[in-house]
Structures are given as C-alpha cells and as structure tokens.
Amino acid sequence: MINIPTSILCRLGARSAISRSFGTSVVTKSEAKTPIQKFGWEYLKKQRDMKRPIAPHLTIYQPQLTWMLSGFHRISGCVMAGTLLVGGLGFAVLPLDFTTFVEYIRGWNLPCAVTAVFKYIIAFPIIFHTLNGIRFLGFDLAKGVDNIGQVYKSGWLVFGVSAVIALAIVINSCQNKSKAVKTA
Template identity: 40%
Template sequence: MALIGRGLSRGHQLLAYTRPCLVSCTRITMATTAKEEQDQFWEKNRKLNRPMSPHLTIYKPQITTMLSITHRATGIALTGVLYAFGLTMSVLPGDFATYLALVQSWSVGPALIGLTKFGIAWPMAFHTLNGVRHLCWDMGYGFELKNLYTTGWFVLGLSLAVGIGIAAV
C-alpha cells in the first residue's frame, strides 16, 4: 500500500495512466430531451408521408401467433392462480380439507365439476406441451414452416385430449 502511495505522490506510472482520464472526463449535457427527439421523429415521418408501423389488428391471425399469445397467457394465468391459491390458503383459518368439504357440500352437478376440472387441466397441459415445443426450437429443431404448423396443431389437439381426459376421470 505504501508503494502505491509513493508512486502516486511522485507522479509515476499509476498517476500517468489515470491523469488523461481525469483531465479529459467532462460532463456532457444533452442537446434535446427525449420528448423533443420523439416529436422530431414523428414530424420527419409526416413530412415524408411514411405510414405508421402496422399494428397487430391488421394482420391475419396465424396458428403460430395464437399459440404464442396463448402460451404467454396460460403461463401468466397459472402463475397468478398458484400464488393466489397459496396466499389465500396461508391466510384463511382451517386447512385444505375444510374447504374441500365446503365445496362438496354445495352439491354442484357433474357438468360443472367436469368443466372446472377441464378449466384447470387444459391450461396446464397446453403450457407444458407448448413449452416442450419451445425447448425443441431452442435446440434448433422444427423451424421449417410446415413443421411449425404441424407441431402447432399437434400441441393444440393433444392438449385438448389431455384436458378432456383429465376432466373425465
């Protein structure tokens, strides 16, 4: 440590390397704000008659787009339901068996029970199967257009079958 201090005091190599940085570093102020930059951008586009960027609403829906949106939505929904259920069960008095007995006392019909089971099983099955499809893409497989559509329809059909199968049990 003493050697470093001695080197700095004598103006040796360490100070020689740091001095240009200390001298040349100055504060740079922005000439325009972000709002002014944005206004200039849109004014330039208006003058050149450039069209605005197309929005999703003008495109024809494709299976790949719909599956991507559904994959994200099911992931968000499953996460939200899992956290809400966990937090609710940790705050409410009693245990899970108490609330299961309460739901059984409502005497709902088998159609509503099957629909509820399907509503829980299908997002889980779809998100899992489509996640496997995405993992295959991460490994570099299935990027040909024909494979994209084939695997998309396969994931959709298989997830519906799995959801119906679980709901029927």
C-alpha cells in the same frame, strides 16, 4: 436621504422588470423542438387526423397459429403463476387449508356437467403449457424449426393432444365421482 422602504421597492421593481424581459425572451423547453421532434409531432398529428391508432394493433394482423400458440403459452403461464401466488397467499392467510376448501366446494353438490366445465378450464391450460413448453424446448435445440410445415404440425399436435388429455382427465374424474356416489 433615501428611505429604506423606497430602496426595497426599487430593488423589487428592478428584479421584476429584469425577470419580465427574460421571461419573454427565453424559449421554454416545451416550445424548443429539434427537427426530428417537429417531424414526429407533425407525423402523429397527421395520423390522428386520419383516425389511425398510435401503435399497430393485433386486429391489423392475420391470425396465425404460430403467434396465437405462443401468446396463449405466455398467457397461460402468467395466469397459472398468478393463481399459485394468490392461492398460496390466500391459504397462508385464511383459516382453512386446501382440503377444507375442496370439501366446501363439494358440499355445494353441483352436477357433474358444471364441475366438468371448471375442471376442463383448469386442466387444459396446465397440460397445454406443459406440452407446448416441451415443444419450445425442441425449438431451442433447433429441432423442427427449419420447416414451417413442421412448426404448424407440432402446434396442431400440441393443441389437439392437450384437448384430448384434458377431456380424458375430466371424464375420469366424473366417472370416479359417480362410482363414489353409488358406493355411498
């Protein structure tokens, strides 16, 4: 008679022997590569040995006004959207409103030069994004894109007008602040 524990041991031993033989003959998915995967892997190793980055970086391109203004337009839009989202949620959650916040900042009695810098940092992206958006709408209507010289002129115009308008806003607010201090 066959003992039950012996039969269990035989079955387990047979299973482990079978699994061991299959385990060594089966190619794992990480080892099985198509020819294009082998080429790609070898290419990446060669690039890494030459100390090259995996993907091209902005530093290899010569800065041009066209892509710099386009990038700043996207960045300014994202920053403004994030600021509105965080500010809106913040004022919804916090026990104060915008006017209370502004009065709190005014209570610090910062000099006009300090507030002017912050006002310019806030005003310039808003004005630039607006004017450059109008410029891009013109591009969508195929106005001014047929000549690269016109594209550069409109880019410099948007950048310069944005800087001048932002500066005018800051100067006007500082003059209004000094008038308010004199009358008080």
